[in-house]
Amino acid sequence: MKSFAELNFPGRLIAVEGLDGSGKSTQIYLLKRWLEAEGIKVYFSEWNSSELVKSATSKGKKRELLTPTTFSLIHATDFADRYERHLLPLLRAGYIVLCDRYAFTAFARDVTRGCPPEWVRGIYSFAARPDLTLFFKTDLEVSLNRILEGRPKLKFFEAGMDLRLSADPYESFRIFQGRILEQYIAMTDEFKFVVLDANENVEKQQVIVRKLVSEKIDLKRFKRRSPLPLPPAIHPENKTQEVEGDMAAA
Amino acid sequence: MKNQDGSKNGRRFYGHGIPRVKLEDLAGKLIVVEGADGSGRSTQIARLVDWLETSGHATVQVGLKRSTLVSSELEKAQNGNVLSRTTLALFYATDFADQLDNIILPALKAGFIVLADRYIYTLMARDMVRGMDEAWLKNLYGIALEPDAVFYLSVEPQELVQRNLSKNATLDYWESGMDLGLSRDMFDSFVKYQTAMQGAFRKLQKTYGFTIVDANRPVGSITKELRKKIRALLAEK
Numbered sequence: 001m002k003s004f005a006e007l008n009f010p011g012r013l014i015a016v017e018g019l020d021g022s023g024k025s026t027q028i029y030l031l032k033r034w035l036e037a038e039g040i041k042v043y044f045s046e047w048n049s050s051e052l053v054k055s056a057t058s059k060g061k062k063r064e065l066l067t068p069t070t071f072s073l074i075h076a077t078d079f080a081d082r083y084e085r086h087l088l089p090l091l092r093a094g095y096i097v098l099c100d101r102y103a104f105t106a107f108a109r110d111v112t113r114g115c116p117p118e119w120v121r122g123i124y125s126f127a128a129r130p131d132l133t134l135f136f137k138t139d140l141e142v143s144l145n146r147i148l149e150g151r152p153k154l155k156f157f158e159a160g161m162d163l164r165l166s167a168d169p170y171e172s173f174r175i176f177q178g179r180i181l182e183q184y185i186a187m188t189d190e191f192k193f194v195v196l197d198a199n200e201n202v203e204k205q206q207v208i209v210r211k212l213v214s215e216k217i218d219l220k221r222f223k224r225r226s227p228l229p230l231p232p233a234i235h236p237e238n239k240t241q242e243v244e245g246d247m248a249a250a
Numbered sequence: 251m252k253n254q255d256g257s258k259n260g261r262r263f264y265g266h267g268i269p270r271v272k273l274e275d276l277a278g279k280l281i282v283v284e285g286a287d288g289s290g291r292s293t294q295i296a297r298l299v300d301w302l303e304t305s306g307h308a309t310v311q312v313g314l315k316r317s318t319l320v321s322s323e324l325e326k327a328q329n330g331n332v333l334s335r336t337t338l339a340l341f342y343a344t345d346f347a348d349q350l351d352n353i354i355l356p357a358l359k360a361g362f363i364v365l366a367d368r369y370i371y372t373l374m375a376r377d378m379v380r381g382m383d384e385a386w387l388k389n390l391y392g393i394a395l396e397p398d399a400v401f402y403l404s405v406e407p408q409e410l411v412q413r414n415l416s417k418n419a420t421l422d423y424w425e426s427g428m429d430l431g432l433s434r435d436m437f438d439s440f441v442k443y444q445t446a447m448q449g450a451f452r453k454l455q456k457t458y459g460f461t462i463v464d465a466n467r468p469v470g471s472i473t474k475e476l477r478k479k480i481r482a483l484l485a486e487k
Binding site: 052053060065066067070074076083084085113114116118123 | 265266268269270318319320323327332333335336337339340343347350351352389390392393
């Protein structure tokens with residue numbers, strides 16, 4: 001699995017991986033805000049978000065129609081759609097692409113669901129390796145508590161209920177997440193994950209994330225040539241007032 | 251070679267298969283009819299169902315783009331022609347896997363005869379013609395169960411054009427491979443595409459060894475040949 005840099009793409013891809021509740025989405029969001037503020041061409045893509053495939057996936061989940069094989073394939077379809085229509089052209093155009101979850105999510109989840117690892121990896125073999133993969137590693141209990149604290153209603157597949165690990169969704173979720181974590185840990189060296197201590201507080205982690213990114217990627221190469229376009233208009237009753245107030249003060 | 255890693259009843263998956271399936275439980279028969287539009291597939295399947303059910307066999311039919319999970323989404327995406335080739339390949343694979351998991355395997359377990367109006371071979375041939383890697387496809391469709399019989403209804407492209415036009419007075423966009431840009435002329439594109447598809451089928455035939463049926467002949471004689479082969483298949487135990 002070669003990285004985009006090794007394949008001579010002008011763009012770079014950064015992926016975050018980790019359990020639900022590891023805080024990875026917060027971290028990649030803050031990374032995106034920073035890169036945008038630096039005037040860098042950046043694009044963000046989220047797991048399971050392709051418009052085309054989404055309605056099928058949500059139907060499958062809601063009606064509990066998915067088997068390990070179809071669960072795997074429908075997510076691969078979603079990924080392929082985003083990869084071919086968004087990620088590749090943007091990487092060709094010299095963007096920094098940020099991915100909240102990448103193929104490794106499938107490697108961890110689908111294998112936990114019983115799909116053969118070689119099969120899943122073979123399917124995703126069209127995808128290049130991210131130039132930087134940040135693995136937000138928490139103690140299992142920490143991420144479980146972050147999710148389960150509010151006793152949310154866990155969704156069927158999210159809790160791994162299809163694996164019949166336990167009739168109790170919370171117990172099932174615990175076992176399921178534990179197994180996924182094992183898969184992530186086992187993949188760490190193979191795919192050159194950079195491991196972050198996600199038990200730390202948000203700010204400390206973000207400092208490390210930004211440092212890692214600027215060490216790995218020569219960011220000034222990715223600046224927009226023209227100045228940033230003006231941000232889209234916001235509702236007048238929201239933030240505009242504040243901004244104006246600040247400007248007046250300055 | 252056929253049943254090396256299969257179960258006692260000779261059943262096997264082409265590759266990794268479906269997790270947690272007991273092959274020896276699959277008592278029914280899986281019969282696949284392959285061929286282009288206009289090769290007489292649907293006609294032959296309708297006749298086979300009729301004959302099999304009259305003879306006391308329970309049947310189930312499956313086919314491409316018929317899954318509960320993704321058929322309508324696939325149709326929509328295809329009409330917009332917005333899918334790139336890997337996505338399209340995976341979308342069709344999802345459609346196939348849904349029917350395999352939820353219809354084909356349970357029906358075989360219940361002892362039904364499953365008639366498949368096309369199977370993985372058409373999907374693989376289409377993807378191959380669009381330049382997808384063969385090894386990648388082979389891994390992807392390693393989930394598929396090896397059928398008890400596969401009949402490929404082979405018709406010359408020139409004859410296919412005639413049949414499609416006499417039936418619909420037009421040629422289907424996808425069956426003409428218009429997305430490939432082989433020719434702006436639909437007639438030329440259809441012939442070129444179907445010729446390429448036959449080439450892909452011949453290649454697949456070497457790996458998967460299905461029965462090629464000359465379907466340039468009248469409907470009745472094809473039915474006769476199919477019945478004879480299926481009768482022999484059902485007599486095996």
